[in-house]
Amino acid sequence: MDAIIKNFPPRPDQNTAPAEKPAYLDKPATDRPSREEAEAAVRTLLRWAGDDPDREGLRETPARVAKAYQELFGGYDLCPAEELGRTFEEVAGYDDMVLVKDIPFHSHCEHHMVPIIGKAHIAYLPDGKVVGLSKIARVVDIFARRLQTQEAMTAQIASTIQDVLKPLGAAVMIEAEHMCMAMRGIRKQGSTTLTTTFTGRFKTQPEEQVRFITMVRDPRKG
Incomplete structure (x- = not known):
């Protein structure tokens, strides 16, 4: 049983005042007990x-x-934006999709604090600069090591890549099994939830979405 959810907050118009930086890009300040x-x-x-x-x-x-x-829950002490801070401009003119697929992660549902186990597929269209591939996986890890919903985590990863790298577009797909659904309540083991978020050209050009999904799904392309 697959649920497909597309969720990305609207970006501010260029003529409006700059929006405040999302709180999830900062290192969260928490009042921890002893x-x-x-x-x-x-x-x-x-x-x-x-x-x-x-x-x-x-x-x-x-x-x-x-x-x-x-x-x-070590992700609360880390800033995902900092992981994308160092980029490389010597790309020999490369301007096509960069895809990192099958990034495994373990997170915890914020509703019941039980595991979410899945994998993320992330792509972006570079605009003159690229980032180290391990940094993409690191961003996934930081957001995963916080209490999450899959929908929010998908949107947060896409927003961070778009806002920090400023590519021509970003695409994020997350597939995960939720233990709150498998271990309690309805108790349906093996049920997978699929969420996607697209920005830039991936959002405005359906053919780019199709190409992304095809590359994720085709075993010959990875």
């Missing part, structure tokens, strides 16, 4: 689940969970 408070919260959740946080197997679990959260 490590001790975080571990105490995990102990409470263990009790809420029905177990005894003082039994042998769970004594170190609060500390392990707090440490794991630092890694799983």
Whole structure:
């Protein structure tokens, strides 16, 4: 079961005042509790689940969970725009699509805080400069390591690439399985959600969308 969602915020007209930089491009400033408070919260959740946080197997679990959260949600301490800051203009006149496909990621649903597991396909049409390919994957990783919805993550990646690199267009496709749907509620394992966002020429020229999707889907092209 595939759901296709296209979502990209309207860009301001050139004659209007510059829009404020989206908050997700900054390093988020959060009022974090202490490590001790975080571990105490995990102990409470263990009790809420029905177990005894003082039994042998769970004594170190609060500390392990707090440490794991630092890694799983490390994207809050990083700025995706900074990852795209260094570009290269020596491209020998190359001006066609750059596609990085099958970028794996793990994120967490902001509604139930359970995993989202998927892959991203990202393309852009360079306008005289390119960025290191690993930086594209790094942007995906930063946004993935925050509480997310797939729709928001798709739009955030596309907006960041468009606003920072300023290419002629950007295309983002994300395919993912949501554990909140597989493990609870309706409990439908294997169901995949597909979201796409297009900017620039990818948005205004349908043939570019078709070319992007064809390159993503054709195993001979990657």
